[in-house]
Amino acid sequence: MAETKVTLKLLIDTRRNRVLFAEADKKFVDFLFSIFTLPIGTVTKLLQKQNMPGSLYSLYKSIENLSDTYIQPGQDKDFLLNPKVANISGAKAPLLLPSVEHSYSGKIYKCTCSWNNCPYVSNVRRAICPSSRKKSLTWELRFVDPPSSSNEEAGFVNGLVTYMVMDDLVVKPLSAISGITGIKDVEAVEEKVVDLGLDEGVKLLKASLQSKTVLTDVFLRAETTGTGLCLSPSSIVNYL
Structure with a gap:
């Protein structure tokens, strides 16, 4: 790009x-x-070569150097070290920062419960539905941005x-x-x-x-x- x-x-x-x-x-x-x-993790990562003031970079490095042995099952250090930025719908700012990955792909998922009024959705496919406790959210929906006549808007x-x-x-x-x-x-x-x-x-x-x-x-x-x-x-x- x-x-x-x-x-x-x-x-x-x-x-x-x-x-x-x-x-x-x-x-x-x-x-x-x-x-x-x-996210603060993204800021710390971006500024690690800029002599970042304070102690956040030391904390960042300690997480990076910590053995996976000490990380809880199901958790991932990458979630802390390389957090994804929330992509606010319609708010596409200029890309003036490197390696900033957005978390929202424009897709959301809902449960395939037999009833149609299940209120739960997720942007993670196969998340477990809190209502059924068994079914996963696999039915893909598409998020639609507000109408816009040009990128300037x-x-x-x-x-x-x-x-x-x-x-x-x-x-x-x-x-x-x-x-x-x-x-x-x-x-x-x-x-x-x-x-x-x-x-x-x-x-x-x-x-x-x-x-x-x-x-x-x-x-x-x-x-x-x-x-x-x-x-x-x-x-x-x-x-x-």
Whole structure:
């Protein structure tokens, strides 16, 4: 699968070397919101090569190194080490994180009980029906996503709006008034266009867990791709 790329426009205070805010479309905001769907095991696995702060990685490694002798019958360490991400119907965020496997295939199963009002379903084929205690759930049903006229309607936020993402990842609709806020010296402001791929997605995930200056940390204190353009005071007003 080709790597997804998302573009951001950063407004940078060059004198303080910090990002004032980013102008973003729905793809980037959908990615940020999708972070909340990640199990902690997935986050730990993704950040294991990023010098993850705290002790979660040590706990992760202890599970990985623990002999299967000490694991309860019927349990699997892989369930903890490689948890699958809940695939919320219709919320297809950009793939800016590697090796994230979704748990929901779009199939559900129900029991073949003789009565039609059995209330139990499962996304695991052959799960045991709690009503009959004998029959397994093997009758395949298909989950139907809500109607959508285009892929632009998938995700979490409206695609007709441009969003303002602050350095600490506060998200709100972009407006001229909100854009001017915090700009005290327009001559020191620079616009920079950057592209996000898998590498930047992982760095954003890590920075979001330990910093209040996420965009500055990722795009000004690390190597990025993009172009910078100094703006005049008049062009700042036109831009906003």
